[in-house]
Amino acid sequence: MFDPQKFIDDQVEKTRSEVKGKAIIAASGGVDSTVCAAIVSRALGDQLIAVYVDTGFMRKGETKAVDGMLKRLGVNHIVVDASDEYFTALEGVTDPESKRKIIGEKFIRVFEREAAKSGAEYLVQGTIAPDWIESGGGLRDTIKSHHNVGGLPSDMSMKLVEPLRDLYKDEVRKVARALGIEVAERQPFPGPALAIRIMGEPTRESVDIVREACAIVEEEIEKAAAAGKMNIPWQYFAVLLPVKSVGVQGDVRAYGYTIAVRAVESVDAMSATYMRIPHEVLESISTRITNRMKAKVNRVVYDITDKPPATIEWE
């Protein structure tokens, strides 16, 4: 069986022998990159700088929360606001693979800029097994290009260090618990963030809608779980659909967008079942979303597809 303590010791030693000099780590605040930061900082100490990029597609309050968490973790870190660059690069882009590749390349350009300032030659990433499996290559079909694998530009100059490549999320969590990482149980969140929860062009306006909807889904589900009405799902979020439908609000015709709610159970993200959420919880999600965002959204649907045939995220 997988032994997290042995894994930590092996990786600290391996990093020490492989990385000579300064390194930066792509830190999102999620469990994968935070575990990676903790392990690599044990090996490199002050030679490691964590770089968190605010792409403009982060969830409500996320940038501030991650900044605080990285401070408490005790790793050198900086927060880069690159949102203008991302919104410009994604203007008019609707194809999911194009979004992922543009976002992946932008990440690398930001990291290269930061690396140049500090003279770092290595880029540490929290890549885990599903990232490279689903990105495809050779015989393996591309299901989606994960930004940190399939989205890497071919001309990147930094050397990649990826200590978690052979692990799945459940194993990363075991390592996180062994390290006492505070985000050990945090739900997975994709690198391209809310940009791939907007079925269509990611703009400041569309990201505001899906950000608010995601916050409501998270709050309602966490509240229900705290009250013992359900377990916390593996992952739970909202997706903005470009479909408009007719509604009636205060005796007035409405014509607005649709939010799809997604919540799944999984162990490793490689297969998943949709979560059996109690109807009363679904109803409070629906009521809050449509009341709060009445000018934009007047319909909420629940996704009841397993993986396969669907994937967990919609893009």
Add this chain to the structure above:
Amino acid sequence: MRILVVDNGGQWTHREWRVLRDLGVETSIVPNSTPLESISADGLVLSGGAPRVGLDEEAMGMCGAYIDKLEVPILGICAGHQYMALRLGGKAVPSATPEFGKTLVSVVDEDDLFKGLPETFVAWESHNDEVTELPPGFKLLANSETCPVQAMKHETRPLYGLQFHPEVEHTDNGYEIFQAFLDVCEARKKG
């Protein structure tokens, strides 16, 4: 004991490696282009993959040679299973009803792999093709409502095929099925 996972490009190839590692055997993933003479193992798992075996046999690399020449137990999964059937004179064609996700598998003959397991259990699927005719010398071990051959075994050689994916977390009894295959490999090794 050393079991190799032959990679035919499946989404769950690495999961097969993980289950074998969790069961405590030495294991690694090798490309299906690995020459026959470089294969040194007490058992082989032929993974699933994107190749449509009936259409692009070439993509299955050296799998045919492994099936023909090796004497160690071989477990074909999904594309590995379909290719085993095709290679040995059975039939594998596009499924009338492809299966994705949850399916109920019915055991017809528990044999080695399903010993002590329930007669029906939940298994996770992901296939566009399937075996419709067993190769000569094979017997049926399991089926499902929409797939006639969910599991098969050669009568005398240690060759096994599974259409469903025992390596996936959502499949019931997956670790038990892998352990049963390892028991076959172990018994064979002691000879």
